[in-house]
Amino acid sequence: MAGEPQRAVLVLTRAYDPTADAVLRILAERQVPVVRADPGADLHDGAVLTARYRAGGRLGTLRTGSRTLDLDRVRAVWYRRPSDWAAPPGVHGQDAEFARTQARWGIGGILAKLPGAHYVNHPWRIRAAEHKPAQLDTALAAGFTVPDTIITTDPEEARRFCAEQPGGAVYKPLWNSSYRGRDGRPLQVWVAEVTAAEVTDAVAACPHLFQARLAKAFDVRLTAVGTRLFAVRIDSPDLDWRRRQDLLTYTPIEVPTPVRRSTARYLRHFRLVYGAFDFAVDTDGRWHFLECNSNGQWAFFPPPTTDAIATAIADQLQKGHPA
Known part of the structure; x- marks a missing residue:
C-alpha cells in the first residue's frame, strides 16, 4: 500500500x-x-x-x-x-x-x-542445534566426514576408546559451562590431548566426549549465511585455535563442492539461516566436521571477510521472510 x-x-x-x-x-x-x-x-x-x-x-x-x-x-x-x-x-x-x-x-x-x-536464527532453532550429539548425528547424515567420537559415562569405555586411536585422542566439553577456579576467576576448558592412562573414574560423574585426534594441517571456520559461504583457513600453533587468538593467521579458502552440499543439508535439517562451522583439515586435504555454532561469532576475521558476512546478514534481514 x-x-x-x-x-x-x-x-x-x-x-x-x-x-x-x-x-x-x-x-x-x-x-x-x-x-x-x-x-x-x-x-x-x-x-x-x-x-x-x-x-x-x-x-x-x-x-x-x-x-x-x-x-x-x-x-x-x-x-x-x-x-x-x-x-x-x-x-x-x-x-x-x-x-x-x-x-x-x-x-x-x-x-x-x-x-x-x-x-x-530462530531462538528455538538455535537451542535445538546446540546439542553436540545432535550435531554429530546430523553431520553424518549430511555427508560430512566426522572424526571417530565417543560420549560416555563409563570410564572403561573411555580408556578403551583412547587406547584404540592410532593418532591419540582429545577431550572436549559438551557445553562451555561457567567454571571458576578457587580464586574466583573464570576458567575456560579447552580441547586437550588425553591418554587412556589419564582417564579417571571421574568420567562416571557426567557425560564426557572423547574424539580421535586428527593429523591436522590447519583449521577452517566456515560461516554460512543462507546459501552464501565464507570460509577462512586458520593457522594456529595450538590444538585449540581459540586459545591464543593473537597468534592466528587467517586466509580465505575455497570450499570443496562436497562440503558445500553437506553444509546446505545440515542447515536445512535444523532450519537454520546462519551457521558457524568448524572443520579440521588433515594433511591429505580432507575436511573433518567438528561442530557448528548456530549463533557463532564472526567479526574477528580480517575486514574483507567481516564486511562480506555483515553484508550477507544485512541482506537476509532486509529482504525479510522468503516468499
Missing part, C-alpha cells in the same frame, strides 16, 4: 555488541528501520512489552525509550546475543527465580512467535 511505513527489523542483542553494530551500520545506510532491544535487561529499564490475544488474532507492542514497535509488523528478527533473563534489581531468592522463569517463557515466547517475521 502506498505510503505505508516499512516493516522494521528487530535486533535482539546486548547494549555493547560491535558485531551487531557492523550490520546495523549497513541497514542504516540502506534506510531500513531497525529497533534494537535487549529484552533481558531493557524491560527492567523502562521498556514495555504487551501482547493481547482475542478473537481475530493477536496485537502486540514493544515500547523502548525511543520507539514503539508493532510486533505484528516485524520484517525480520536477528537473534544475536541478548542478555540472559534476569530478575528486576532488588529481587532475590525464590522471587528472583520466579521472575526469571516468567520472563523466559512469557517474553521469550512472545518474541519467538512474530507472524511473518524472518528469523536469523
